[in-house]
Amino acid sequence: MNAISNLNIQRLFPDQTFRRGFDYYRRNLVSDLKYDRNFELWTAIVSGTEDYFVEIDTSDLGNGILKTRCECPAYATYDSCKHVVAALLSIANDDFQDPSVLKYKMTNRFMEAVSRTNEASRGNLDFKGERVPMHVEYILKQDHNDRLQLEMKAGAARLYVVKNIGDFLEHILQEPASYTFTKTFAYSSEEHYFLEQDRAIFQILNAIIQNEELYRGDIPYYLDTWSSSKRRLTIPPLVVHELLSLLSERDVKLETNEGSYEDISMVTGDLPLQFALQKNAEDDLVLDVGRFKEMEYFSDYKLLFYNGTFHRPDNQQLALLDSLYDLGQISGELPVPAEQADAFVSEVLPSLKKLGSVGISDDVARGIVQKPLKAKLFLDLEEAAITGNLEYHYGHHLIHPFQDDAERDVMIVRDVEQEQKIMQLIEYANFRYNGRHLYIQLDEDDLYVFLYEILPVLDEHVELYLTTAVQNLIVDNAPSPTTRVSVDAATNLLEIGFDLSGIDQDEVTNILDAVIEKKRYYRMKNGGLLSLETNEFESVGQLFADLNIDKGDIQDGRVEMPVYRSTQVDELIDTKKSYDPSFQKLLHQLKAPEEQVYDLPDNLNATLRNYQITGYQWFKSLSHYHLGGILADDMGLGKTLQTIAYLLSEPKEHPHLIVVPSSVVYNWKNECDKFAPDLEVAIMTGTPQERLQKLTDRKDADVWIVSYGTLRQDFELYQEQTFQTMILDEAQYIKNYATKTSRAIRQIKAGRRFALTGTPIENSIDELWAIFQVILPGLMPNQRAFRQLSHEKVAALTRPFILRRLKRDVLTELPEKIETVHHSELTDEQRNLYVGYLRKLQSETAASLQQGGFNQNRMKILAGLTRLRQICCHPALFMENYTGHSGKLEQLLETVENAKASGRRMLIFSQFTSMHEIIMKALDTRDIDYFYLHGGTNSEARVEMSNRFNDGEKDVFLISLKAGGTGLNLTGADTVILYDLWWNPAVEDQAAGRAHRFGQKNVVQVIRLISEGTIEEKIYELQQKKRELIDQVIQPGETMLSSLSEDDVRELLSI
Template sequence: MQVYATTAVRNRVLKKHAHPRIRVKFKKERTNWLEFTFDMDGIPDQQVKDILRALEEKRKYYRLASGSLLSLETREFEEIHRFLHAAGAQEEDVESGLNVPVIRGFRLLDAANDAEVFQFEDSFRQFLADLQQMDRSGFEVPKNLDPVLRDYQKQGYQWMKFLASYGFGGILADDMGLGKTLQSIAFIVSNLSDIRNSKQPVLIVCPSSLTYNWLHEISRFAPDMKAEVIDGNQTERIMLQKNAMKKDVIVTSYPLLRADSRWYEKQNFHTAFFDEAQTFKNPVTQTARAVKKVQAKYRFALTGTPIENTLEELWAIFHVVFPELFQGLREYSFLPRKKIIRRIRPFLLRRTKADVLAELPEKNKSLESAELLPEQKKLYAAYLAKLRHDTLKHLDQETLRKNRIKILAGLTRLRQICCHPALFVEGYQGRSAKFEQLMEILEESRNAGRRLLVFSQFTEMLKLIGRELAGKGMSFFYLDGHTSSEERIQRCDRFNGGERNIFLISLKAGGTGLNLTGADTVILYDNWWNPAVEEQAADRAHRIGQKHAVEVIKLVARGTIEEKMNELQEKKRHLAEEVIDAKEVSEQMMTEEDIRELLMI
């Protein structure tokens, strides 16, 4: 359809462009909000309201007081209409400006199609500059911790203070062993008066094995702070909870947060720290739902591995500590990777050892292989033949997925034979090449005055080693998943204090949260599917406070699945950032090609 206008009508249409703009101002005095105000050249403010209403009504023209018609179909007005629609209903009069929280304001700007419509005022430009440059100089380090904190730790503390000053949350993703706990304690100490005045303690949620580690570190670096671990049976926890809100800091575990979720969600905390935050990387788990319900003014996640498998895991952590940063998971999944990286940059702080610890002693890695002994080799060959036969059958029938667990159990048997057949062959009286090799290394190390950590994923293997050491009169410490949190701390302190020279540790229970700088040698008795888990184990010794070069020795049975696993690790070195338990790695990351290669079929 064509519309013809008379000369008189055409003359009534405003020729001069109104140049509508949206001014963006940062309002720190209103708890960090952005103010969007509407400005139109040559049009009085009182008419702006009517023009915006006309836009909402999708009218094509607006009649000005002069009688002229203002076209509402220009590119600029279309952008303002889209902006108003995205902003949604407002309680206040739109013409006087829209006031929205900073992050929501960023979302509106992020979705803009015509950036020229927005005019950034000096206050907003300064805010952006502050955010990008992270000027943290205004945040003084607590005096008692100033001599203790390294420069990069002071920067981490000030980064948390900076984010908190704007009401933002963040992820402290420093490498393992760089002192995320200490930086968090500094933040708590700096807010102690506010915590006590508001009667809102800090909540620290961490894996069960680390609860007393937190208590120990708090008593060490902030002895005046009133901290308590809430654990024990239900009756004991209820008793502790009665006085918990009078404390400065409450420490609990993820399983107990789930169990007592109703109590925790009713409390208001000053700050919530979620340690080893990859624990709730899956947003549909009970743990993720429990941490999401925690009410706190400030929220920080602590994790050396913010992304283990997919970018969705990063969303799951931010969804808890800073939910305003992204919309729902579906919208997030459509965001380009570059946009995600750009948006998280101010809110995720990551430093590696290579970045900040030039003074850290060397970490030397070596691989020592041993030929299986005749009886051991015969047993290995028999199991390998059976597993190859069964696996080929499943691969041919394309039922690998259904039989994956069965195949992986067979692979575990082969690995156990490499370690020591006695792990599952009842009454086995034969020898083990790696076991004998380990004993030789331990004997040599004792003579050389070295102090060792011995890791194995098999607790039965550690017990075999322990019995042999006891028989030789060699004392040692022992730690596995059944060791209580208090005992973990005590044994680590005693070892670091110079007591005994050998520490036997299960890989899964001791891979995180331990500071064992009293050791200078780490022995990885058996291979793990994921090289990052082995790195974590080695970093129990190679961390802040270590004054000696650390020797990491990996034992491998020659010509076996262990050699193949080692090759597989090298091919999958990109997995080094992942920290996944064995079952997840095995079931999710092992491909048919990997299994064929491991079994040489």
């Protein structure tokens, strides 16, 4: 409902713009008019030289602001245009088509008015007792502008004229209500009542009065007289349909220019129109509009009235009624000149049938031909042009649309709508007419567009007749590419070939090059244009793009790829496939390693579990094709044993190199001696001179074991050596691509490379990329492109080369791991310190973030967070003179004593070395013996302490979280206490995995100690929110914590 009247619209625009917009509106060029009540926004499509989208925002109309927008060039220049004018006029004239939504902006005042009257109505639903009913008579009168004005009479015993409708409604709709009609009669709600049907009408009338200004804009062009008397109320178009429906059920009279009616009704459907087409004395056609001249057409209301009934035409009928209205008022007949007879029967006659019945006299009917259109287009190739002739056939009558001036003794009812569509297509195809035939001058690109885009559309509307020359340009039954894949045993490369049936192999490479160049077509040697826009060729193009195949890579219609692309190639091929048995075997080995049948070595001194045998088969399957991978089994599932079994099974060609953290060098040596005593193992440790001597003396050993640090130092000594296999244990040590260690390892010569890690991703998915740059260089795109890949894409690329099993899935007999959180309270001394440091850090950090200095102050912020965590553990960690207590330490000691009393043995992890010293002092005072492992503990001592603890010596093992999180088997413990939280929960999981692993016989309890109401609770929540990345890329069950972001810091510090 728009408060802008038509007069107001005219004032808003320059005269020329308004006149053109008005012309567009009268020509019904506005369509798809819609209203969004939530945003108070109108949208429409206005057809001009093109279809333009128009928006009209009325949300700020109450403040006198109307916002508009149009896509046309004129609007971009002048901020107004004829399309906006046409849309506004359509809104003002109720052209909105959706009956389920109000056509105009329904103002809150109107809704509130209806709501108030509804409430008043509900207040009158009580028992009427002896009250007297009121009778109402409604009188509708047609004014000189063909609008309806309403008058009323009301009363009990007799009827009285309502002299002021507004005043009447204002009093009647109150509660209690009273209204004085005359000196002798007054209405009182205590003595009288109105029927609910009348009160519903009152509600609408009252809303009209309250929104009179709004409805003034609803009636276009006629603003000179609204209601000349207070006893009359002009009915606006917005409510006329609803109001007339209600009035038709009441006592109503209608006075029109043609007469009076005591009863009215409202119908939708067929109109009561009858037309007659006949010939006059001069043998010309004459259209008799029949009773139309007896009808009243209320154009503002879009209603046709006849014999007591209002008829609601549809939109298509309305346009025709507008054009007939003047005719019906002036004369009942329309003479049709002979030269316009064909056009009349083709264009006017079908439209009249949409309005009503059309009677055709026999002498006229005999001269009318009504046959379906059959259009034919004949095309030929003449030098560099396509020529054509267009024909319309109606039965046996032929029409040449560009030169037809033949006289006929019949009138043909032509399919004007279809002919117009065909002509639009002819124009769209850029055909020109030279007086003899149609023609198009085309270069090769335009010719392709014509053949493959325009012809199919023309074919839907006309019958095409092509000469041989034109047919030869189109490659019928375009060949569908078939992709062949095989494995070249000699080169260990995939060979991908492409077959195109019916095309010589020497042309296939050129066609594939055209696909890579993203060309739309290829010109064949025979002159035909082969479309490369089919689904099959687009699939080939996508395959080339995904595999980074360029023109130079294709030779003789074939391309070679590394075998590690096998599953990727299989997933990407979306054409017909032809796989060689060698490639089928490779796919099967990569996708189903558990189904392979590589024999275990007889001299393996261990019995493998089923899942470990699958791991062994996975190793062997990849190794067979000189591939590598990541064994990412959960901690405690025996990655070391599976690896040793694989190394033992391999033929002795070159030594195997195992690169490990320094803390587990001897552990690997012991495991090799235990499970594969036939392997000669050399440990590359000692001083530089000793290591150099070992490289000389032990170069024939089957297995070399070296730490990451030693390899980095002695890299030049390893450069010339070729290794059969390189094993990277705890491969997260090479997660940073730019480090010297990673660079050194990438240059080691090894036929196969495998990584072992329970956490292939700790902080970022870039770490997975860095590991694959070592074990399968070339599998991943460059780092920038890799970061653009979705997690699903990364998973698809790496799936065959990552084997990961979780303990809960494969070790069903493994005792349960119970994880609990124990909260402790800060002591008073701790709390005072904590609050002071927290407020200071919040203030400093908020200032840094406000100035956009998060990255510049990251280290300072992280140091402040660490200080808060240290206060939670024990303030003495950084305050030398602190003499107070720690609530968490007291809880730990109580937990240790209770666990010992229950016969439990425990591992206590902390990341702070000073915290271990505080804990050791507290344990010493309680005579509790313990082992202590930290970053300075050498490998031999680590192994010795682990063995002694597992043999039952001492009940407590203090371990540095980072130093002891990997490479330890401590199944002698059944309780793991994490004294403080680490930013990365994967490190905590590794720590818990020291006890909860293969060989554990007891239920393992993992206890996290958290200070209540502190940052530790926020850290724990943050950990839980960031455990999804590995689930998406690898398999469920792993955890990670991305580097702290600005949002993370805000959440941790509540700022």
